[in-house]
Amino acid sequence: KAGVTQTPRYLIKTRGQQVTLSCSPISGHRSVSWYQQTPGQGLQFLFEYFSETQRNKGNFPGRFSGRQFSNSRSEMNVSTLELGDSALYLCASSLEGGPNEKLFFGSGTQLSVL
Amino acid sequence: AQSVTQLGSHVSVSEGALVLLRCNYSSSVPPYLFWYVQYPNQGLQLLLKYTSAATLVKGINGFEAEFKKSETSFHLTKPSAHMSDAAEYFCAVSVRGGYNKLIFGAGTRLAVHP
Numbered sequence: 001k002a003g004v005t006q007t008p009r010y011l012i013k014t015r016g017q018q019v020t021l022s023c024s025p026i027s028g029h030r031s032v033s034w035y036q037q038t039p040g041q042g043l044q045f046l047f048e049y050f051s052e053t054q055r056n057k058g059n060f061p062g063r064f065s066g067r068q069f070s071n072s073r074s075e076m077n078v079s080t081l082e083l084g085d086s087a088l089y090l091c092a093s094s095l096e097g098g099p100n101e102k103l104f105f106g107s108g109t110q111l112s113v114l
Numbered sequence: 115a116q117s118v119t120q121l122g123s124h125v126s127v128s129e130g131a132l133v134l135l136r137c138n139y140s141s142s143v144p145p146y147l148f149w150y151v152q153y154p155n156q157g158l159q160l161l162l163k164y165t166s167a168a169t170l171v172k173g174i175n176g177f178e179a180e181f182k183k184s185e186t187s188f189h190l191t192k193p194s195a196h197m198s199d200a201a202e203y204f205c206a207v208s209v210r211g212g213y214n215k216l217i218f219g220a221g222t223r224l225a226v227h228p
Binding site: 033044045050056098099105107 | 146150155156157158159160163165204206208209210211212213214215216217218219220221
């Protein structure tokens with residue numbers, strides 16, 4: 001069974017630009033969540049999607065958005081990039097998104113904002 | 115609000131020695147607790163999880179953790195360290211009803227010396 005796939009693996013953008021990251025969950029998994037990982041703030045929850053609906057959102061500005069498609073694939077978008085948005089963005093999937101479910105993580109997209 | 119504290123950002127052990135990584139949590143309700151491991155340039159992988167079935171939880175790669183409610187702790191141990199255990203370890207608590215919203219600790223980087 002293929003794991004969680006995130007594309008691209010690396011991205012370099014400049015301040016003010018926007019970026020879209022993609023995540024394909026494990027086949028059969030309907031819940032997709034996104035996390036931001038930085039050396040200073042650690043791992044922080046961005047949002048979670050299930051059946052194309054955002055069910056939960058972390059404490060991030062509105063510049064961070066996401067969506068989920070009918071095949072459970074998900075994208076996240078960051079508009080008007082700031083230097084502080086440089087981070088590893090991790091996508092994780094699980095069957096239903098229950099609080100005690102095992103999360104399967106992708107290898108992440110490393111975003112550098114110059 | 116739920117939170118997780120990992121004592122010691124860096125731990126160094128000799129190969130064959132006991133590994134002990136500390137995690138304390140704060141939760142107003144019985145928590146779900148997790149340990150994840152992250153190898154360089156990879157996503158996170160679940161080591162084990164506590165879901166109230168048993169206080170001593172066994173995970174992959176010889177790791178185990180004991181849930182101690184009185185001490186609000188969930189420390190991770192392994193009797194004998196292997197070079198391949200060198201990685202960063204994250205303790206996390208799940209928010210009930212939070213749909214895959216994990217609150218992570220800051221992480222502990224484990225170094226294993228020959």
